[in-house]
Amino acid sequence: MTIEKKQIEAFQSSVSAIRAEIAKEIIGQEEVVEQLLLALIAGGNALLEGVPGLGKTRLVRSLSRVFDLPFSRIQFTPDLMPADITGTNMIVKAEDGNAFRFRKGPVFASIVLADEINRATPKTQAALLEAMQEHAVTVMGETYELGEPYFVLATQNPIEQEGTYPLPEAQLDRFMLKILVPFPSLAELGGIVGLTTQPQEERAQKVTDAEGLMALRRVAQDVPIAQAVRDYMLRLVLCSHPELPEGTELVKRSVSCGASPRAAQALVSASRARALIHGRYNVSFEDVEAVAPACLRHRVAIGFEGVARGDTADGVIADLLAVVPRG
Amino acid sequence: MTVVERALKPFTARLRLVRAVRWAAVGLFTGAAAALCVRAASYLWPMPSALLICALTALAVPALFVLAGLLCPYDVTYAARMVDNRGLEARAQTAIMLKESNTPMALLQRGDTLKCLEEADPRELFPVKPSKLPLLGALACALLFGASFIIANPQTSVLQARAAYRADMAKQAELVDDAARKLDAADPQAPELRKLLGDLSRELRSSEDAKDSLMALDRAEKGMESMSKDAQTDAYDAMEKNGLGELAKTLQANDSQKAKELLEKLKQSGDDKLLNAAAQSAATASAKANFQSAMQALNAGNASQAAQCLQNALGGQCASMAQAMALSCSIRAAVAQSGASKLAAQGGSSAAAGTSGTGAGASLGSTNEDGGYGGLPRTSTSTGTEKPGKRVAEYEPIYDPTRLNVEGVQTNERGKQGEGEIIEAEAGQGIGSADGAVPYNEVLAEYGQKAVEAAQSGELPPYAQKWVEDYFRLLSE
Numbered sequence: 001m002t003i004e005k006k007q008i009e010a011f012q013s014s015v016s017a018i019r020a021e022i023a024k025e026i027i028g029q030e031e032v033v034e035q036l037l038l039a040l041i042a043g044g045n046a047l048l049e050g051v052p053g054l055g056k057t058r059l060v061r062s063l064s065r066v067f068d069l070p071f072s073r074i075q076f077t078p079d080l081m082p083a084d085i086t087g088t089n090m091i092v093k094a095e096d097g098n099a100f101r102f103r104k105g106p107v108f109a110s111i112v113l114a115d116e117i118n119r120a121t122p123k124t125q126a127a128l129l130e131a132m133q134e135h136a137v138t139v140m141g142e143t144y145e146l147g148e149p150y151f152v153l154a155t156q157n158p159i160e161q162e163g164t165y166p167l168p169e170a171q172l173d174r175f176m177l178k179i180l181v182p183f184p185s186l187a188e189l190g191g192i193v194g195l196t197t198q199p200q201e202e203r204a205q206k207v208t209d210a211e212g213l214m215a216l217r218r219v220a221q222d223v224p225i226a227q228a229v230r231d232y233m234l235r236l237v238l239c240s241h242p243e244l245p246e247g248t249e250l251v252k253r254s255v256s257c258g259a260s261p262r263a264a265q266a267l268v269s270a271s272r273a274r275a276l277i278h279g280r281y282n283v284s285f286e287d288v289e290a291v292a293p294a295c296l297r298h299r300v301a302i303g304f305e306g307v308a309r310g311d312t313a314d315g316v317i318a319d320l321l322a323v324v325p326r327g
Numbered sequence: 328m329t330v331v332e333r334a335l336k337p338f339t340a341r342l343r344l345v346r347a348v349r350w351a352a353v354g355l356f357t358g359a360a361a362a363l364c365v366r367a368a369s370y371l372w373p374m375p376s377a378l379l380i381c382a383l384t385a386l387a388v389p390a391l392f393v394l395a396g397l398l399c400p401y402d403v404t405y406a407a408r409m410v411d412n413r414g415l416e417a418r419a420q421t422a423i424m425l426k427e428s429n430t431p432m433a434l435l436q437r438g439d440t441l442k443c444l445e446e447a448d449p450r451e452l453f454p455v456k457p458s459k460l461p462l463l464g465a466l467a468c469a470l471l472f473g474a475s476f477i478i479a480n481p482q483t484s485v486l487q488a489r490a491a492y493r494a495d496m497a498k499q500a501e502l503v504d505d506a507a508r509k510l511d512a513a514d515p516q517a518p519e520l521r522k523l524l525g526d527l528s529r530e531l532r533s534s535e536d537a538k539d540s541l542m543a544l545d546r547a548e549k550g551m552e553s554m555s556k557d558a559q560t561d562a563y564d565a566m567e568k569n570g571l572g573e574l575a576k577t578l579q580a581n582d583s584q585k586a587k588e589l590l591e592k593l594k595q596s597g598d599d600k601l602l603n604a605a606a607q608s609a610a611t612a613s614a615k616a617n618f619q620s621a622m623q624a625l626n627a628g629n630a631s632q633a634a635q636c637l638q639n640a641l642g643g644q645c646a647s648m649a650q651a652m653a654l655s656c657s658i659r660a661a662v663a664q665s666g667a668s669k670l671a672a673q674g675g676s677s678a679a680a681g682t683s684g685t686g687a688g689a690s691l692g693s694t695n696e697d698g699g700y701g702g703l704p705r706t707s708t709s710t711g712t713e714k715p716g717k718r719v720a721e722y723e724p725i726y727d728p729t730r731l732n733v734e735g736v737q738t739n740e741r742g743k744q745g746e747g748e749i750i751e752a753e754a755g756q757g758i759g760s761a762d763g764a765v766p767y768n769e770v771l772a773e774y775g776q777k778a779v780e781a782a783q784s785g786e787l788p789p790y791a792q793k794w795v796e797d798y799f800r801l802l803s804e
Contacts, residue, residue, distance in 0.1 A: 003430070003431055004431060005431040005434070005435065008431060008432060008435055009435075222430070222432045223432065224421050224424065224425055224432065224436060226417045226420035227420075228408065228417070228420055229417050280416060280439065281421075281432060281435045281439050282416075282421035282422075282436050282439075282440075283417065283421075285416070285417060286416055287416075326412075
């Protein structure tokens with residue numbers, strides 16, 4: 001499908017309008033909102049990590065309202081079963097007797113909020129894998145398409161790790177971005193308190209719909225990337241591997257497993273979306289550097305020695321960005 | 328050229344300027360360092376125009392660097408990358424990548440890039456700032472260069488001595504030119520002698536030191552000796568072929584009375600036409616001329632003069648040749664004197680020893696290759712060297728080409744033909760070293776004796792013989 005000039009030119013105004021609507025319900029957190037939009041426009045899933053009460057669920061709800069998309073929320077608990085998510089076949093009475101009918105689970109929505117995803121058992125977490133990657137669900141040998149657009153926005157709590165099941169690498173890799181939700185500043189906290197302790201008059205309104213979101217995605221996919229910038233992204237991924245000669249000193253010392261090829265795909269897609277959001281028609285090195293932490297932090301596994309030394313994934317990524325040459 | 332490449336042109340030009348300035352600083356340092364090296368080298372080796380070379384190096388190297396910086400083309404992709412690094416956020420590189428594309432996105436990207444390029448000021452993006460490090464390096468080199476003038480250059484005296492030597496040789500060359508001009512045109516050996524003298528004059532002018540000059544003199548003298556030898560052989564053969572063999576032998580034995588008698592006998596018997604026949608069969612012009620003069624003198628009844636003419640023919644020399652030989656001797660003496668004064672100017676520095684030092688009387692050392700005919704007196708010399716280390720420090724070493732051999736082989740040259748008297752003269756033992764440098768006091772007596780003998784046995788005019796004698800006497804005093 002050919003992208004028209006007016007679609008490209010409308011991209012920025014659409015994004016501005018979306019941000020304005022979200023700002024009615026979310027105070028501050030511009031960076032988080034932008035990264036969430038990047039994931040939506042780039043067509044990837046996002047994992048939000050932050051302490052309770054930072055508005056993660058509210059933000060996702062706002063997004064669904066702005067895009068006018070079907071939204072479902074799953075509160076992950078240790079006793080949650082896969083069928084509770086995907087849906088199950090139930091015996092129903094029909095004219096010709098009893099029959100099995102598939103009852104769709106909460107995963108059948110356009111925006112799925114998997115709240116506190118690390119509280120469910122790995123079996124239940126794994127039920128989301130197919131939905132996240134293939135945008136389809138298979139129950140009793142039958143596959144059900146989830147439709148487009150489809151996003152899983154999961155949240156997890158970095159504290160209270162007792163009784164949780166850390167997401168396995170394979171599932172983490174399915175998330176395009178891992179977004180850290182920071183604690184608000186004093187002014188932002190004041191705004192949040194003011195907004196949430198009074199009767200809410202303004203709510204986020206619909207700006208666009210599923211078709212509009214798909215159009216935004218198509219436009220973003222068309223953004224060109226200079227060879228030097230593309231090479232830089234690939235070098236970043238290669239250099240995160242301790243077993244490769246390109247690996248940096250810190251990576252070789254602290255990282256047990258480097259970023260997967262999905263990381264390179266995520267860098268490309270997220271950088272494209274960011275370039276357009278920032279009013280540019282090409283990807284720059286700055287775009288790559290801005291999205292790299294969110295794209296790589298959950299894909300770079302810190303090894304035992306790294307943990308012992310106090311190294312973090314974000315520290316390793318910062319080192320990669322400082323060490324890897326641009327061209 | 329695409330529209331983006333055109334828009335990048337001012338930036339490319341600016342980048343060239345920035346590069347030229349940066350390279351100029353590097354060039355200044357390189358030039359200053361090179362000049363310093365030349366200056367240092369001038370302390371080790373005599374360099375006639377060291378300061379000029381230093382100045383040219385210090386100026387030319389930065390100029391070359393600047394030219395290279397300005398003229399070397401810039402790859403447009405590189406220029407785009409440089410511009411992007413200064414705030415254009417990969418716009419230029421992407422635009423160049425999409426130059427063939429006309430999709431709406433490519434067109435928008437190109438328009439955005441052109442707008443940004445238009446707004447950007449090349450002078451602000453790429454300020455001209457020479458790097459400080461090379462400039463500091465150049466300054467340090469310049470200071471060192473200036474400081475080097477505090478230390479006296481030992482090669483200056485060498486250069487001055489060389490210049491004086493060249494001036495001396497130019498004067499000698501003028502004398503040679505003058506002598507060549509004054510050669511008797513009627514003399515049959517004159518053209519060839521003139522050529523020899525011309526060569527000698529040219530070589531003297533281009534000679535750097537006494538060694539060159541002596542070698543030039545050796546060549547000239549060998550040429551003259553060769554001419555003389557040819558004439559001798561030719562005269563002797565012509566006389567023998569025409570039945571005048573006995574007369575020739577008598578003349579070679581310097582028995583002038585008997586020769587006069589033989590000539591008178593020839594005239595009385597009417598065989599004086601044999602002289603004419605000998606003149607016709609002689610190949611060299613000087614022999615022909617001497618035979619004809621002898622015949623004329625005999626016809627005029629002057630047998631003594633005829634004998635003298637025939638003696639001249641067998642001696643292979645004419646007046647011009649004698650003059651040239653005398654001139655050569657005098658130049659050799661002058662060369663020796665200049666060489667000695669040069670050594671004195673150098674203060675006996677070890678660098679000059681063995682290469683520039685010359686000694687008096689070296690001429691005879693080069694004349695020991697005669698393959699003469701029997702009957703004519705020949706001199707032979709011994710050549711060789713002593714073991715090194717026997718050099719006497721009080722005396723300047725001189726260059727002696729006959730003493731280049733380490734082993735000191737003694738060579739005796741004999742006459743190869745004929746029945747004439749053979750005289751061997753063995754003079755001295757081989758001394759010196761492998762580079763041919765010997766203390767002059769060790770060879771002075773030998774050289775002097777040989778030079779005086781040679782002067783007296785040849786056709787040197789008396790005044791020239793006296794020069795040779797006086798020269799060696801003065802040297803030994």
